[in-house]
Amino acid sequence: MRAFTCTTCGQLVFFHNSLCLRCSSELGVDPFAQDMVVLVDPAQRCANAAIAACNWLVETPGTLCASCRLTRRRPADDDHPWLPAFAVAETAKRRLVFQLLSLGLALEPRDEATGAGVAFDLLSSEHEQVMTGHASGVITLDLAESDDVHRQRVRKKMSEPYRTVLGHFRHEIGHYEFTQLVGRDDLTEARALFGDETANYQDALDRHYRHGAPEGWTERHISEYATMHPAEDWAETFAHYLHIRGTLQTAAAYRLRVDGPDVAAIEPGVIASDPEELDPETIEQIIDAWLPLSYALNAVNRSMGLDDLYPFVLRQAVIEKLGFVHRMVRKGARPGLTSPRRGSGAVAR
Ligand SMILES: [Zn+2]
Ligand SMILES: [Zn+2]
Numbered sequence: 001m002r003a004f005t006c007t008t009c010g011q012l013v014f015f016h017n018s019l020c021l022r023c024s025s026e027l028g029v030d031p032f033a034q035d036m037v038v039l040v041d042p043a044q045r046c047a048n049a050a051i052a053a054c055n056w057l058v059e060t061p062g063t064l065c066a067s068c069r070l071t072r073r074r075p076a077d078d079d080h081p082w083l084p085a086f087a088v089a090e091t092a093k094r095r096l097v098f099q100l101l102s103l104g105l106a107l108e109p110r111d112e113a114t115g116a117g118v119a120f121d122l123l124s125s126e127h128e129q130v131m132t133g134h135a136s137g138v139i140t141l142d143l144a145e146s147d148d149v150h151r152q153r154v155r156k157k158m159s160e161p162y163r164t165v166l167g168h169f170r171h172e173i174g175h176y177e178f179t180q181l182v183g184r185d186d187l188t189e190a191r192a193l194f195g196d197e198t199a200n201y202q203d204a205l206d207r208h209y210r211h212g213a214p215e216g217w218t219e220r221h222i223s224e225y226a227t228m229h230p231a232e233d234w235a236e237t238f239a240h241y242l243h244i245r246g247t248l249q250t251a252a253a254y255r256l257r258v259d260g261p262d263v264a265a266i267e268p269g270v271i272a273s274d275p276e277e278l279d280p281e282t283i284e285q286i287i288d289a290w291l292p293l294s295y296a297l298n299a300v301n302r303s304m305g306l307d308d309l310y311p312f313v314l315r316q317a318v319i320e321k322l323g324f325v326h327r328m329v330r331k332g333a334r335p336g337l338t339s340p341r342r343g344s345g346a347v348a349r
């Protein structure tokens with residue numbers, strides 16, 4: 001995520017802010033400018049501003065923003081117990097949509113007639129059966145995942161080192177992006193790296209929950225779940241690609257560099273990272289910047305008595321898969337979706 005300032009007073013503000021706490025300017029995110037702007041008219045706000053805690057701007061008053069309009073089903077306006085969880089999910093989803101835009105990957109709302117595009121169903125499993133997952137461009141999230149206690153309980157039960165709402169979205173959109181980014185010509189390479197994505201899913205699921213991940217899985221997979229099925233391996237890898245790119249962008253925005261510790265100086269260069277300089281053509285450039293930063297951030301977290309920020313190990317086979325994702329993203333990116341210049345100062349349109 002990039003850093004933002006209030007253009008009225010220069011205060012540092014954050015992606016979720018809708019108000020400058022210093023000068024009380026009303027703020028909103030213009031996703032296509034990839035910037036935070038000062039509102040000139042409250043009608044610039046998304047129609048879901050209150051219900052989804054949405055701080056994004058719209059071009060036409062009374063309409064939904066580029067993120068909210070992707071949501072197909074959600075709790076009803078009077079479903080008060082679940083509306084806060086819905087807002088948490090939408091907040092994570094905006095981060096996803098914003099990042100994809102920055103990578104040149106715009107999400108279009110699903111056209112029910114043609115099945116093109118993407119739709120989000122953000123629903124409570126209290127009322128109906130809701131399975132978090134992806135099917136033909138429809139991403140479903142059980143809103144119970146917005147609840148920290150529930151999510152941590154499931155995380156422990158599944159022995160996962162990491163489980164967040166944003167992580168769910170990054171994984172599920174990975175399934176969708178496979179259909180968008182991996183062309184017919186790329187399938188041979190994709191299958192060589194991840195396996196055959198058309199393999200029987202139910203068999204794989206049964207095997208995974210009966211026997212667990214195969215021995216030595218960390219050599220080839222980023223997570224235990226990735227071992228379950230080639231499609232899950234791709235989705236997990238895609239999610240990690242977004243984790244890494246997003247966190248490197250944040251580090252660059254704050255000019256966060258790693259140039260140490262000295263104890264590692266026997267391997268000069270290995271522990272240096274300058275994300276600000278990063279305009280990555282290759283996955284190696286990304287990984288070279290990422291590893292030192294992740295070591296440092298993990299150490300910072302442990303200093304606070306917290307778990308590792310990035311509790312994963314990237315082996316060579318996984319880096320090769322990330323490299324394939326990187327090439328697919330670069331190939332599928334549509335430049336010109338965003339223009340930083342549009343975000344300079346207040347917008348009136
Ligand atoms: Zn301000
Ligand atoms: Zn919105």
Ligand SMILES: [Zn+2]
Pocket residue numbers: 134171172175231232235
């Ligand atoms: Zn999946």
